[in-house]
Amino acid sequence: MNEPKRPVNIHRDYHAHVYFDKDTLAIATRLCEQAGERFGLKIGRVHQKLVGPHSKWSCQISFSNHDFDKLIPWLDENRQDLSVLVHALTGHDLRDHTEYAYWLGDSIVLDLSCFEGE
Template sequence: MQLNENRQYPQNLHHHYHAHVYFDSSSAAFAQQLRESIHHQLGVEIGRFHRKKVGPHTMWSYQILFQKNNFDTVVNWLELQRKHLSILIHGVTGDDYLDHTDNAYWLGESVELDLSAFTASPKMT
């Protein structure tokens, strides 16, 4: 399974993860169908189906919560099933800025995020 040539494949480096599935009015029906399949086939926790921008997300989205032990299963399943939808996968470390930047991976095209509500973490030197 390959992502765009300039993208790194998601790595299982954290204990907890979020995936954010992005959609718009033209893809909402498929996104909802995918959400139901995720629940039934993967048994992971799924957040609300937001038909509005929430938090740093500049598109409609819903969240998937999963753990280190089912990372490979969830990520591989999402990559195979997502079709044209973009999905952000990131570690949950308690540092929202780093989680949505350095700890983030994309399946499909990246979506611009509004990181203005997060405090940028100082880089360690």
């Protein structure tokens, strides 16, 4: 099995999606809250349902290349066993969630059917 691609700081803007389930909801919520407080970032809703291409519950963190070098190592160190998708925001959703998708922890299969027709 291939190792997931590790995040690289080569884009201008990013999302990080922290994945969780009912057993890890509190851990994920606190991780996202701390990221927002520590780095002054915009944190999305803690979705306890499937949203977009995400096949697990998730919370989105929006950040830029200026935040990347501090946020990513911190996220990796503090995520415990949670999987985190880090992807570029280039305006091409399918490419952002495939070619420009990077992982902290295990990769999660995404449902890319929502990007059909791009």
